[in-house]
Amino acid sequence: MSSYPTGGPPHTTLRQRLADLRGPAVPPRPLDARALAALAANPGCGRRALLDGAGVDKTALATALGSPASFGQSQFAIVRGNSFEAKVKADGGAELLRLVHSRLDPEAEPPGAADRVPDLTAAGPEGRAARTALALREATAAGTWTLLDHPMLALEVAGTPAYLEPDAVVVHPDGRWTVVEIKSFPMIDGAADAAKVGAAARQAAVYALALERTAAKLERAEVGHRVLLVCPKDFSNLPTAALVDIRRERAVTLRQLERLTRVEDLAAALPAGLTFDPARPAEELTAAVSAVSASYAPECLAACELAFHCRERARAAGEPTALGRSVRGELGGLTTVEAALAAACGTPPDAHDPHSPEVHDPDDPAAEALRRAARLRAEALEQAAARSPQHVPEPPACP
Template sequence: MAALRGPGTDPRPMDARALAALAANPGCRRRALLDAAGVDKGAVAETLGAPARFGQSRFAFSRGHAFEARVKRDDCAELLRLLGVRGPGLDGTEVEGEPAGDVAVEVPELGAPGPEGRVLRTRLALAEATPGVWTLLDHPLLALDVAGSTAYLEPDAVAIAPDGRWTVVEIKSFPILDGGADAMKVGAAARQAAVYVLALDAIEAGRGRTDVLLVCPKDFSNLPTAEWVDVRKQLAVTRRQLARLTRIEEIAAALPAGTTFDLGYSPDGRTVTRPVAELSAAVESVPAAYAPECLSTCELAFHCRDRSRAEGRVDALGRGLRGDLGELTTVEAVLSAASGLTGDPADPAVSSLRRAAALRSEALSEAAKQGTPA
């Protein structure tokens, strides 16, 4: 992996967002390999002349950090309230039926040298949580095996309830307006949280809850509010898709000898010295599975789209159409099959294309007879 990203280049960690995107497109060997090797795909795409046009602005990044700090201030009192923990030490009022006195909460120290050390400290904290007491793990580090490569994942928080159940907490800066949030953003957060639940299941199956706490600002204020989000569907899909991934060593073994994605920075670290043609050849040596959905999740998506269009592949038209066309993988092959020049008439895709071509021809003839513009 170090040789693939280049000597002396620090690996770019694979986070839950990247892992969720990979699970949504398990057939893309290019993304799987580059993510496993820790290659900076954004820098590669910029060098190839197709930089990604998405990402979080500095303002949004700062706002997110400020909101998370508010949620966790005062020994995480606000977060405990959102988790449903009640007591005079949290909301300043006595609750009928609840015992008086402060709620006992433990926040263990998770610092350790290196990711392996942090993962071990997290595992120890999960195992040593005191029964009958709330325990909060602030930015724990989890490890998950992905096609033979280890991904390190850092949720915002994991709460351990007095009954021993583990709850993933996701803190996002997008608002919950009138009791509801943007469906696409909630869906993305759910897929990301499902990855964390999967990593917790790898430690001890059944301890992690399948509903996660999504914490967001309320309306247009900075006041935290929360929703419980059921991620059972996302968890099942992620588990199934990750199991379908080709193992990283198999993908790497199929590469030409000497393949590397090293950008060859100058000594001052500011200039890329690797010829673009060489880097492009290295990237193209790994099969990709481009789909329009990649444009919002992968830094190399614009490069892959340009190549797909240049080769006349149907991938650029969407996964649904690509699946319907079966073995017809190029626009040229589709047009040839539709015109009857190639293709097996027994193939459902070919039969449908020829039927569509006949209907189109009939419609154009009728329009010509009536003098209607086509």
């Protein structure tokens, strides 16, 4: 546990508190849609909510803790994606608008040379978000095809603003708005990898929620529930597109984001002086990270920079979620791996042993299922040993 005194100065503002958590020389790391989609997938993790809300660089923090992250896009993939996006948006977005027209609005007048690609340049994310809102208002009122290239959208998450930048937003002549996601993975014979499409849909759902916040200010504006996914066709670099319905992803993401504890509540519960500054010693950072509750699951390995650190701690504590959320759900009241093993063996806990697993009800359905599974496994090992004893492992001894 941390040795910091509890509580903080009452006059400390939230902005200053979050800056102290990052470290005096560490700039805030902005939230993006990919991070928000991952955060929404695990809303019970206060650790990620606080670190993301404070703008902590989790990659640097994980490295300082000795558990660096090993995922992320390669430089080659980033360059390839940027090159493909530039091709899609070339000539004022003519090809992109043609794809939107043909897939989403074929009854409307086709886009022409007179349609607009407004300049969204402004100072800072707040300025760009305001400029984007103005451009959306003007485009909706004008009633013409309009392509917004990398607009800036604002969305409040756990009490803090997040500024998001979708690849593109298209305004239709009838005033509808459509989110466009441009990805560099191929679409072969009209279909792409399901896992990658799902990740793109969850990311687009975050953009749609942010766009809805802006659309609420305009009575005529409507955000479509289908997004346009643009990918290379087959094995070429030619763009093709498919519609992706994000109603389910949007509803799930909205519900999960609303469940997040507000960042100020998480920060207020921390000891004064606590910091996640990567320049601090590893022992101090370990104590600081441990002061914030986490909810690790194997899915975190593909979505969070601190996953390896959290996995190590979850395994050391015997948390069943380290084996998967489904396993944790099946175990019911058995909250540790040791308790589950004891229940499987029918071993009663020792009230005088501080290291004994927690008390479990022998009539608990989970305990009975574990005992039955243990019996079946023992029988299977006995039968296998009778056939080929040299290749059968010894069954583990019960505690």
